[in-house]
Amino acid sequence: MKQITGMTKQEGFRISQMTELTEEGMAVQAEGAVHRVRNLGEVVFVVLRQRDGLIQTVFQKDRFEAAGEIREGCTLKVWGTLRREERAPGGAEIAAEKVLILSSPASPLPLPIDRAVMKASLETRLDHRAVSLRNLRERARFRIQEGLVRGFRDYLYSQGFTEIHTPKIGAKGAEGGANIFKLSYFHKPAVLAQSPQFYKQMMVGVFDRVFETGPVFRAEKHNTRRHLNEYTSLDLEMGYIDSMEDVMGVETEFLRYAMELLNREYSRELELLNCQLPRITSIPALRFDEAKKLVSEVYGRPARAPYDLEPEEESLIGRYGREYLGSDFVFITHYPSKKRPFYAMDDPEDSRYTLSFDLLCRGVEITTGGQRIHDYQMLMKKMEARGMSEEGMEGYLEAFRCGMPPHGGLGIGLERLTVQLLGEDNVREGCLFPRDMGRLTP
């Protein structure tokens, strides 16, 4: 019998550990994947890829040749001495004295990954995702994405929100409509969750404030730069609000918190991506009808769809935000009731509109939110007016029948937020393994 007390493995030296005080000539050991080999004859530079950057090792010719076949895609363990070297990544390299080849690839890489910017098309990069993500810039986006999710959770924990995990297989879709993936669940008809909407509302009656970060599924038949059929949604829902502005306030504070976290702990990746994050002090909020009129006047684009914002209008609002309001983010409030789900609270001052909002980031919608109906009678009336059946919603409706506080919430599309912040033009760049109408693998 053994006793496991913890990790016993000693991790090797990483380039991020290099500081002003690191000793020249220190004996070190480093592990990593061979990212690049530059053979100058008498010496060979072998650059290792580690989770936080590259580290250069230098081999004398005979030692390199004696080691076995060291090539791109091998993983190595190298022993040697550290020395400062201005021209190496991170300003240091390891003069290799001993090497162990931990593993070797069975074939060359299908596309070059050691360039600063990959030239391969998005389709090619997605086809070979496990390889293309080994490029430093490609992978750096997902470190930024980590920072966003982490910021979301940490900020909400600090505000007394409870994290929940709600089922993705259910009897009925929260948003309704045709965009639902269907499956057979032990011979019963079932659907994949379009959002955790019903569940997070039900949980407001339990924990007052809740959030969830998880996958949602939309069987939308668009293949655009902005749509994914499966994406990660950052959802929150909070009780005892005075108005939807409390929800918008939480989102503003989360974004400020996340930008600070990224600048503090993900600066290496931001630099690599050449990304300047927006500074957020406050976020302007325009009414839907006001925004629609504004961009049509300012940019001379006649408004067509009266009940919704077309992608081009959103883009112009983004431009207006930048040019006139000095903000990368713009809230749009009071969307028409017709285009919002049944649970949205109508504006008591004009029931054609709802107490709901979207948040645009650089001209693309990244959030939908608002105040919800909390009164059972009001909810039933709205469902009736829309000809909705209660089937599969009994548990949701029971929460309201038994009393719910005034509440509201929002959902943020993580991939969209990621690419909008990084200035990428396709949401797939912000998803490790995108699912769209044509793509089910890898």
Added chain:
Amino acid sequence: MKQITGMTKQEGFRISQMTELTEEGMAVQAEGAVHRVRNLGEVVFVVLRQRDGLIQTVFQKDRFEAAGEIREGCTLKVWGTLRREERAPGGAEIAAEKVLILSSPASPLPLPIDRAVMKASLETRLDHRAVSLRNLRERARFRIQEGLVRGFRDYLYSQGFTEIHTPKIGAKGAEGGANIFKLSYFHKPAVLAQSPQFYKQMMVGVFDRVFETGPVFRAEKHNTRRHLNEYTSLDLEMGYIDSMEDVMGVETEFLRYAMELLNREYSRELELLNCQLPRITSIPALRFDEAKKLVSEVYGRPARAPYDLEPEEESLIGRYGREYLGSDFVFITHYPSKKRPFYAMDDPEDSRYTLSFDLLCRGVEITTGGQRIHDYQMLMKKMEARGMSEEGMEGYLEAFRCGMPPHGGLGIGLERLTVQLLGEDNVREGCLFPRDMGRLTP
């Protein structure tokens, strides 16, 4: 146009803010749901439920009657003065001066929630989940669950792991077998992920160390106390390991970290649940064959299934751990190759066994993990020997063809870990909205 700068709402007084220094007679405002009303005639006690506990308000008869109908399930905003009161929850109450009824229920609650322990059966509590979770003990379990997930992430962040989000809809199941939910994805056959196994391995080639916390789906046709058809899996995968003991070491450290976090930040809930968390210094590890023999000898139960542990055997190993090893946790290592998936690394010393492990918590398996095959040729050989097709796995196999470091990982069933720590006897007690063969709602 408005400017949103942050949350402007002032949250009311909560019982958790009550400290030694809180001023007697302080004017306060508090919000909450009416948890209990005790009408003594001249005075009425109205106990409000808030996210972190109960707070008692006291009304004079006339003020109570003038307020409108205050009953269980209403949500209120109460203004008054704070006074110490030994007999009230938290040692304080609010002498109410003004009240606003924020919302009222449409019907009485279908089951009583204000008892310390709910008497209703599990089935009844699950049928009325949004209501039964309003009971303080019922909801407290999910605060503990939050602490476990939070501890998992925070510990792994500190160890250089990157958080990933991988697709739940795919072309092929990672674990194989018949336990797969199938769906039609734009007229193509697709499946729901049984685990993020393939993706987390692929991402080891990118980030060296990764983790994911998300739903997984198993179409298992068992309806037992230990099975859910959808559950939350805490997954990690790490490269450059020396052996599977590095993975077991990480799990041991995570558990220690999580127990500390829970004791520090979730003590109110632990107390409410009357739960003593295990103290973990180290975790004993027994070999599969050794453990099998041991419990058969010590407890006189003949071993039947030679390649797997039966639930009763796991339970006896748990008992052995408690009685002889002083540990609530026991690792079982070297499971037979026959019962492990193709990607498990066979033991080079005896290929009938694998370098894999389970972790039992109080006699129930909560984790499966191990070292994985990282060599492309070895992987292909094992697939061939099992008659597996490469279809739908091209992206996975490409990662290996292009080189992967030695690696291993594990998956933890969050709901099982929760109930095992809390001493509940059904995994459904650790799931907000369980999905099993008979349950698709609420």
